[in-house]
Amino acid sequence: MNIAMIRAAALRLEGHVRRTPLLNSSFVDEISGRRLWMKAEALQHTGSFKFRGGWSAVSALSSQAQKAGVIAFSSGNHAQGVALAARMHGASAVIIMPSNAPKSKVENTRALGAEVILYDRDTEDRQEIGRSLSQARGLTLIQPYDEPEVIAGQGTCGLEIAAQAAAVGITEADVLVCCGGGGLTSGVALALEAEAPNMWVRPVEPVDFDDVTRSLATGMAQTNARLGGSICDAIVTPTPGALTFPIMQRLCGAGIVVPEEDCLRAMSVAFARFKIVLEPGGAIGLAAALYHGDQVSGKDVICIASGGNVDAEMFARALAEYPCT
Amino acid sequence: MNIAMIRAAALRLEGHVRRTPLLNSSFVDEISGRRLWMKAEALQHTGSFKFRGGWSAVSALSSQAQKAGVIAFSSGNHAQGVALAARMHGASAVIIMPSNAPKSKVENTRALGAEVILYDRDTEDRQEIGRSLSQARGLTLIQPYDEPEVIAGQGTCGLEIAAQAAAVGITEADVLVCCGGGGLTSGVALALEAEAPNMWVRPVEPVDFDDVTRSLATGMAQTNARLGGSICDAIVTPTPGALTFPIMQRLCGAGIVVPEEDCLRAMSVAFARFKIVLEPGGAIGLAAALYHGDQVSGKDVICIASGGNVDAEMFARALAEYPCT
Numbered sequence: 177m178n179i180a181m182i183r184a185a186a187l188r189l190e191g192h193v194r195r196t197p198l199l200n201s202s203f204v205d206e207i208s209g210r211r212l213w214m215k216a217e218a219l220q221h222t223g224s225f226k227f228r229g230g231w232s233a234v235s236a237l238s239s240q241a242q243k244a245g246v247i248a249f250s251s252g253n254h255a256q257g258v259a260l261a262a263r264m265h266g267a268s269a270v271i272i273m274p275s276n277a278p279k280s281k282v283e284n285t286r287a288l289g290a291e292v293i294l295y296d297r298d299t300e301d302r303q304e305i306g307r308s309l310s311q312a313r314g315l316t317l318i319q320p321y322d323e324p325e326v327i328a329g330q331g332t333c334g335l336e337i338a339a340q341a342a343a344v345g346i347t348e349a350d351v352l353v354c355c356g357g358g359g360l361t362s363g364v365a366l367a368l369e370a371e372a373p374n375m376w377v378r379p380v381e382p383v384d385f386d387d388v389t390r391s392l393a394t395g396m397a398q399t400n401a402r403l404g405g406s407i408c409d410a411i412v413t414p415t416p417g418a419l420t421f422p423i424m425q426r427l428c429g430a431g432i433v434v435p436e437e438d439c440l441r442a443m444s445v446a447f448a449r450f451k452i453v454l455e456p457g458g459a460i461g462l463a464a465a466l467y468h469g470d471q472v473s474g475k476d477v478i479c480i481a482s483g484g485n486v487d488a489e490m491f492a493r494a495l496a497e498y499p500c501t
Numbered sequence: 502m503n504i505a506m507i508r509a510a511a512l513r514l515e516g517h518v519r520r521t522p523l524l525n526s527s528f529v530d531e532i533s534g535r536r537l538w539m540k541a542e543a544l545q546h547t548g549s550f551k552f553r554g555g556w557s558a559v560s561a562l563s564s565q566a567q568k569a570g571v572i573a574f575s576s577g578n579h580a581q582g583v584a585l586a587a588r589m590h591g592a593s594a595v596i597i598m599p600s601n602a603p604k605s606k607v608e609n610t611r612a613l614g615a616e617v618i619l620y621d622r623d624t625e626d627r628q629e630i631g632r633s634l635s636q637a638r639g640l641t642l643i644q645p646y647d648e649p650e651v652i653a654g655q656g657t658c659g660l661e662i663a664a665q666a667a668a669v670g671i672t673e674a675d676v677l678v679c680c681g682g683g684g685l686t687s688g689v690a691l692a693l694e695a696e697a698p699n700m701w702v703r704p705v706e707p708v709d710f711d712d713v714t715r716s717l718a719t720g721m722a723q724t725n726a727r728l729g730g731s732i733c734d735a736i737v738t739p740t741p742g743a744l745t746f747p748i749m750q751r752l753c754g755a756g757i758v759v760p761e762e763d764c765l766r767a768m769s770v771a772f773a774r775f776k777i778v779l780e781p782g783g784a785i786g787l788a789a790a791l792y793h794g795d796q797v798s799g800k801d802v803i804c805i806a807s808g809g810n811v812d813a814e815m816f817a818r819a820l821a822e823y824p825c826t
Contacts, residue, residue: 194522197519197522199544203583223776259525280773282826283826284528444813447816448605448813450544451777451809452776452778454774476713484776486768488772488773488820488825491820492816492820492821495816495817500813
């Protein structure tokens with residue numbers, strides 16, 4: 177796993193993946209106490225950065241493997257990213273999703289032409305289901321984060337951040353990344369190591385699902401007690417990836433752990449100030465910058481707003497409970 | 502009023518105004534029955550295209566006039582655009598706003614450092630208030646649309662559309678523009694005449710506030726019976742501008758008139774499919790493309806999503822009443 181793979185992925189993604197904007201707002205700068213920049217990956221195709229990794233992985237397959245089809249497990253964003261990437265390559269896709277995933281994510285994945293298989297997040301093992309179906313039907317399994325070409329695809333977001341930040345004169349900043357298994361975090365960290373070595377990636381996780389933060393602090397992979405039950409469904413994973421953890425250990429600063437309510441508050445700020453729709457897990461980097469700035473250093477902070485696939489009810493709840501004035 | 506003024510404004514705006522993205526979505530293409538492209542001006546600074554015109558007008562003033570300060574009347578978007586542009590030029594700003602404008606617009610205008618004066622939309626004449634205050638206090642009045650430098654600033658949005666559409670291979674399309682007094686509509690029409698002569702601007706207005714559509718149809722400036730009472734507050738004006746109407750007559754296709762409910766439905770689509778927050782008036786171009794496609798021609802349609810300054814209550818109402826599935 178290295179920068180050359182990220183650059184190669186960037187070439188394959190060119191013209192297919194959206195170069196999302198790096199946004200700022202004087203109102204938000206006031207709340208956060210420093211200049212805050214938001215990389216709006218919610219505007220990516222399928223509403224999250226996961227399309228980068230999906231496209232990267234599917235486009236790296238042989239045409240024979242593409243023809244046979246792909247399989248993925250996901251709470252919804254990787255699902256949609258892989259489903260659309262597969263469809264655009266003429267490949268079929270089977271997606272294994274938790275039965276309690278947000279409705280919209282399940283419906284959208286189906287609408288993108290994928291076959292969706294639901295499982296119980298608390299009692300069944302998606303890895304097992306994925307492996308057995310993959311073997312039985314000859315499908316290539318595209319892991320959500322522990323997969324080099326997926327990490328390479330997510331890393332292209334880091335290449336863009338380096339270039340867009342440099343264009344506004346910024347070469348030093350903490351970069352707050354919404355962190356589940358660490359695919360985006362490790363990919364962006366590798367990209368910034370090469371292109372913006374004075375930027376420092378900080379993984380951000382929800383309270384009770386802070387496996388990466390504790391793993392980085394102790395130097396050993398830690399596991400979460402719970403497997404589900406967070407509104408930040410997109411970034412809930414049991415433990416850091418075998419591929420992603422060593423990269424994060426080498427390149428990332430300390431993790432930041434954020435209460436769920438702060439994600440809802442940040443969604444309301446993104447609504448009012450950036451006119452961007454974020455889901456709770458996609459807003460957690462922004463939440464860290466806004467409400468946990470004491471753990472951040474420097475006069476600029478960059479946060480990746482990683483996704484916007486949220487049901488209307490949850491979004492309306494964020495606006496009603498945490499009005500941004 | 503000509504293309505040279507728009508190009509000159511583009512040079513003054515460079516580095517200060519955001520080049521907003523031109524977005525698409527396969528889901529939305531299915532609803533509209535053709536390829537639909539959304540110019541996401543809600544992502545502009547202050548949440549609407551009005552910052553373009555505000556910056557253009559303030560930056561065109563002498564430093565002496567800037568020092569004396571500016572005055573504007575607006576339901577909220579021009580207010581914020583002028584207020585921020587003035588502040589960034591070190592100029593003071595007085596803004597005259599209707600007392601029933603969305604709360605967030607009034608608060609934001611104040612937060613941007615402007616002095617806000619409220620008036621009653623149904624009984625008072627904002628033009629009169631503006632002129633008398635302007636004279637009494639030596640302020641330069643920046644008209645919301647009937648002002649060459651404002652039209653020039655809004656026209657830069659058209660220059661971007663021409664370039665961004667060409668980059669994805671599109672040179673022919675109807676361009677649906679949310680239309681109030683016609684500043685954006687006429688500016689974009691002038692820009693496209695020069696840069697994309699096979700694009701055709703179509704003004705879009707709400708039912709009961711279709712003065713431009715009727716004026717274009719009859720060849721004479723028509724007036725709306727009501728002055729307020731629309732959820733599309735941003736694009737409610739009594740009659741086409743004296744400067745903008747002749748430009749629209751020369752360059753625009755027929756207007757499209759859209760019921761308010763369709764704006765709410767389009768807001769819900771923009772939420773679910775583009776992850777963009779739109780206000781009702783800012784969604785009316787998208788609404789025309791989605792639900793009045795029989796009045797549009799060609800395989801591509803471009804709509805300008807002109808603003809996203811909407812109160813949380815109105816936004817939640819759109820999502821609840823018109824779920825996008």
